[in-house]
Amino acid sequence: MDKFFTPPIKEVDKEGKALYAPYSLRKIEASLVTNGITDVAVIQPERLEKVVSDKTKVIGVSVHDPLGLDPVTFKLSLLFGGGKSWLEQFFEELGDVISRLKKRYNFKVIAGGPGAWELTKSRPDWLDVLFLGEAEIRLPEVVKSLLKGEPVPPIVKGKDPKAEQIPPILGPTRWGEVQVTRGCPRGCSFCSITPETFRSVPLETIKREVEVNLKGGIKNIDFITDDILLYGSSKLRVNHDALVKLFTEVKRMGVDGIFWPHISAPAVRESPKTVQAIAEVAEYDFDRSVMPVVGLESGSLKILEKYMPAKAFPWTPREWGEVIIDATSIMNDNYVYPCYTMTIGYKEETDDDVQDSIDLVQKIIDHDFTAWIFPLPVIPIFTTRIKDNPFPVLDRLPSRYWDLLYVSWTYNMKTTRKLAPRLAGKGLTGKLVKFMIDRVFSSIEWFFRDLKESKGRKTLEFSTVNVNNTLGTIRAIVELSKLSFKKESS
Incomplete structure (x- = not known):
């Protein structure tokens, strides 16, 4: 883990300080x-x-x-x-x-x-x-x-500063990170970001931070944001001109690539022209595509209305399925491949609610979109409105969660194989990633099927694996090998 998956940033300046940092x-x-x-x-x-x-x-x-x-x-x-x-x-x-x-x-x-x-x-x-x-x-x-x-x-x-009270960075960041917005005005109950904290960073501050990274030898800029389409927005409405200006002026500074980690489906559906415009400015294509995290959350109207009533704005929770399908199509047309996350396991969530989520996921699959779907247990974060909810455990999750997981991961593996050339990259790391995709991701379906059929009990077989010692590491490698080659040997 230390040497390959989480290698330290070794570069230091003449004073011994980190040359690049989070x-x-x-x-x-x-x-x-x-x-x-x-x-x-x-x-x-x-x-x-x-x-x-x-x-x-x-x-x-x-x-x-x-x-x-x-x-x-x-x-x-x-x-x-x-x-x-x-x-x-x-x-x-x-x-x-x-x-x-x-x-x-x-x-x-x-x-x-x-x-x-x-x-x-x-x-x-x-x-x-x-x-x-x-x-x-x-x-x-x-x-x-x-x-x-x-x-x-x-x-x-802490106390939330105004945008003009946030000073620009002084040194280059890992991956050329530059914050363009802070906070989110949608106010979902499971999220620690409250509606009152949304701010767009002034363009001049953004450009100063881009310049710091460029001087540090970083050519690709990663915009930090909870929703790129809310830059310069007011009351959750997309500001097309502000976004086009942001991307255009940063690109003109000599930046090679512009990427970002988050976007929201309703904003995409509201302004397809903006998605197309920023994609054209940033010159996205298959090899320079964006794979942001996007909140899919739930297909249940009951869950949407109680925990995230503004999630679909400017549409209603009843239109959530249409919003997701339309937005996914728009994103795919512009080389944006969403990593959809779902929150599952609310205290009053039933198998019927999860079935609604399965139905929505199936619609995405039926359209043959390029996307990933990750159903995640909802966590009662201390700073959220659901902080008093119980933590999700195996016995408390709805039994249909495992069906949702199976459907999603079967689709995820298809998407991963489709995007293998984009994901693998070049060199030794690229070869290893391609091997993992070819062997593991193409042969692991049986594991998620077993989870589905056992309603999660299959997980208990792994509870005694300790990868923090030599014997445990060897056993983990053996288990991984079984995942890789089980399909061929069966």
Whole structure:
């Protein structure tokens, strides 16, 4: 995992600081420097022991999924019998390093980031301050207090800055990340982003951050956004001119590719001309296609109306199926291949509700669209309106969930094979990815069929596999080999 799947960013500048870093850390760096805290270093976790000294006063850690409770991680762990995820393992290892260094140098530790809510459930003993929410306004105050030796509460909640209060990054980011919007105005109950927090970043700030990445040798820019079509929008209506200007001006700066991680189906359906326009500016084609995450959520009117009534806006929840079909067609016509995510397992969700979701998925399949569909257990994130809901467990999921999973993953494997040339890339990594697609993804259907027929009980067979020791790793490889070659041997 360390060497191949999660290799560290090794590049450092002449002072030993990370040359490239996740966008969140770059934003923290900019916020601190802008507020007069200039002795700041962004450091890879692997290099902490080399750089921390008695001069170190505060260490800040940005976490995305420290306990493996993110919907994707939680689902994959559930499918393979539960137990500790790699993310939790990595976080524990980092915690051990921080704890050991803290005993030696007596610094303070802050943790924040999108996964900070997880640490409210299990707080490490080495953590002094847990920071929840956006950091630009309150974090510099907290750090200044720690530097002065003043007391700080164990949990601090951030304050949302206005767009003009968000400083531009100072150093290049991993994958050329540049934020263009923050927040989402749809207000779904399962999401930690509240409607009041939506902001579009000023174009000049975006261009300054693009320039920082270009100077760092990065030619492809990845726009960070919860919905690219909401850039410059007001009241959830697409602003065509603002989007075309954004893509056009960034492309003119000498950028090679422009990509983005999220888009919403209703916005696509509302303005097909905008999707086509940005695709033309960014010069998308099969080899330069975009594969964003798109919320499909549910096919059940009951679930849609209760937990996400504004999801379909400017249409109604009753029109959700039509919105999805039309939007998928528009996206595919412009080389956008959606990764649809679904939220399954609400406390009053029944098999009939899941059947409605299966019916909607089947409509996508019947149209032969190019898309992926990932039914994820809904997670009661601490900062959402469903925080008091129970966590999904095997016995609490609707029994038809496993039918939905089977239908979706059978389709996903077909899509993956279709896009294999685009996904595999070149070189040794490309050859390995192609092998995985050819062998594993083409032969794994029996596993999801067994999950369907056993109503998830098949997952329990994997619960004793421990990949954190040599024997466990060998066993995991053997199991993977069985997945690869079972079809040929049967």
